[in-house]
Amino acid sequence: MTELNETHDPALRSWVPSANDDGADFTIQNLPFSVFRRQGSAEAWRGGVAIGDQILDLAAVAATGIMEGAAAQALQAATGAALNPLMALGPGAWSALRQALSRALRKGSAAQARLGTCLVPQSAAEYRVPARIGDYTDFYTSVYHATNIGRQFRPDNPLPANYKWIPIGYHGRASSVVVSGYDFRRPVGQAMPPGAQAPVVRASQRMDIELELGVFIGTGNALGEPIAIADAPAHVFGFTLLNDWSARDIQPWEYQPLGPFLSKNFATTISPWIVTTEALAPYRVAAPARPAGDPQPLPYLDAPGNREQGALDVQLEVLLQTPRMREAGMPATRISATNYRHAYWTFAQMVAHHTVNGCNLQSGDLLGTGTLSGPTLDQACALIELTVGGKQPVTLPGGEQRAFLEDGDAVILRGWCAKPGAARIGFGECRGTVLPARDVAY
Numbered sequence: 163m164t165e166l167n168e169t170h171d172p173a174l175r176s177w178v179p180s181a182n183d184d185g186a187d188f189t190i191q192n193l194p195f196s197v198f199r200r201q202g203s204a205e206a207w208r209g210g211v212a213i214g215d216q217i218l219d220l221a222a223v224a225a226t227g228i229m230e231g232a233a234a235q236a237l238q239a240a241t242g243a244a245l246n247p248l249m250a251l252g253p254g255a256w257s258a259l260r261q262a263l264s265r266a267l268r269k270g271s272a273a274q275a276r277l278g279t280c281l282v283p284q285s286a287a288e289y290r291v292p293a294r295i296g297d298y299t300d301f302y303t304s305v306y307h308a309t310n311i312g313r314q315f316r317p318d319n320p321l322p323a324n325y326k327w328i329p330i331g332y333h334g335r336a337s338s339v340v341v342s343g344y345d346f347r348r349p350v351g352q353a354m355p356p357g358a359q360a361p362v363v364r365a366s367q368r369m370d371i372e373l374e375l376g377v378f379i380g381t382g383n384a385l386g387e388p389i390a391i392a393d394a395p396a397h398v399f400g401f402t403l404l405n406d407w408s409a410r411d412i413q414p415w416e417y418q419p420l421g422p423f424l425s426k427n428f429a430t431t432i433s434p435w436i437v438t439t440e441a442l443a444p445y446r447v448a449a450p451a452r453p454a455g456d457p458q459p460l461p462y463l464d465a466p467g468n469r470e471q472g473a474l475d476v477q478l479e480v481l482l483q484t485p486r487m488r489e490a491g492m493p494a495t496r497i498s499a500t501n502y503r504h505a506y507w508t509f510a511q512m513v514a515h516h517t518v519n520g521c522n523l524q525s526g527d528l529l530g531t532g533t534l535s536g537p538t539l540d541q542a543c544a545l546i547e548l549t550v551g552g553k554q555p556v557t558l559p560g561g562e563q564r565a566f567l568e569d570g571d572a573v574i575l576r577g578w579c580a581k582p583g584a585a586r587i588g589f590g591e592c593r594g595t596v597l598p599a600r601d602v603a604y
């Protein structure tokens with residue numbers, strides 16, 4: 163990963179005042195990317211960078227001609243309806259653009275006069291999935307999640323024997339990855355009710371969430387050419403919040419022996435903003451020490467940098483708002499909080515493992531970290547864990563209870579990095595609402 167540089171200096175302030183507010187997600191040290199346009203307009207979709215409560219319109223910046231060299235080339239690659247061309251340019255270009263944007267947005271910058279007209283308020287914008295996602299793969303990197311959910315699905319053998327050797331994953335579905343704010347219908351599918359002789363086809367009765375981070379691949383690898391773990395971080399453009407919505411009654415009936423299928427491919431929601439790997443550099447931390455008795459990672463999954471700086475200190479939370487709470491004017495309430503640093507496998511290990519057989523990752527591919535449950539039950543990031551298979555519902559302000567999601571429930575994921583001596587780096591939010599199932603007889 164990139165070293166710390168001038169763009170990380172916590173003393174930097176922007177001429178966009180809201181970027182300097184206490185608790186602002188989009189500080190001048192962050193500079194995350196999205197694809198946006200004005201809400202309800204027929205404008206072209208184009209790249210934008212968040213600064214405070216504004217979006218710096220990268221197509222408008224390119225039209226001013228104020229950038230030069232590698233930064234100008236990278237800027238041009240971010241002016242279209244998907245960020246794949248920027249992602250494909252690689253870390254040198256991303257870094258050049260970040261440095262130029264940081265300098266242009268700093269207090270006192272001579273660029274202020276020309277860029278003032280390139281801002282669009284976030285409150286007036288709509289977003290789309292920021293890349294053409296060719297493939298989406300979801301991992302399983304929290305040993306706490308794997309153990310908790312394993313107890314529900316496989317009480318005799320909760321943690322599979324391969325877990326501590328292989329970063330387990332399944333191939334997800336790219337076509338149904340949607341951006342925050344997309345409301346989807348409760349899925350219908352086959353479920354085998356306990357004690358039944360034959361499955362039923364019905365609207366899922368166990369709609370669940372999974373709080374994850376999404377990892378966007380920047381530069382890929384040629385088919386047949388693995389990515390070495392030491393090189394893996396440089397292939398990652400950045401991170402989003404990700405909700406892997408899951409139908410827990412469809413899943414146990416369908417998943418053996420080939421893994422999750424229709425229980426998870428009806429919608430996967432990501433946040434609009436991609437926080438770059440470079441922005442997260444101040445928040446690299448050591449990967450958790452492996453408990454005594456656990457195998458050490460095989461050489462292709464091991465690198466000194468991975469052990470010492472392979473994890474990321476990202477604070478994460480899940481919030482829920484029921485229709486009744488919404489009607490009563492009550493805000494969404496937090497039901498879980500965790501940190502990405504607890505993951506058993508790092509994102510570099512995910513990339514190295516995904517390509518060890520020569521499988522080619524491509525610019526814009528999306529990897530999910532897997533559900534990021536932490537060591538204690540209040541850090542569990544799926545309802546099936548939090549409610550122990552639905553047996554211990556969570557109680558919400560106002561007294562309502564939830565074992566799984568009901569129609570109209572909204573789920574909001576949030577994430578941020580913060581510590582003394584470094585600027586806050588926020589992810590914004592990832593939101594989705596479950597609508598009633600289609601009214602169709604099956």
Ligand SMILES: O=C(O)/C=C/C(=O)CC(=O)CC(=O)O
Nearest residue numbers: 301302303311312372532533
């Ligand atoms: O243990 C299982 O059979 C299934 C686990 C999941 O549903 C989780 C999955 O999607 C991977 C993850 O998010 O960690």
Ligand SMILES: [Ca+2]
Nearest residue numbers: 300372406533
């Ligand atoms: Ca998942």
Ligand SMILES: [Mg+2]
Nearest residue numbers: 406426429430
């Ligand atoms: Mg999904």
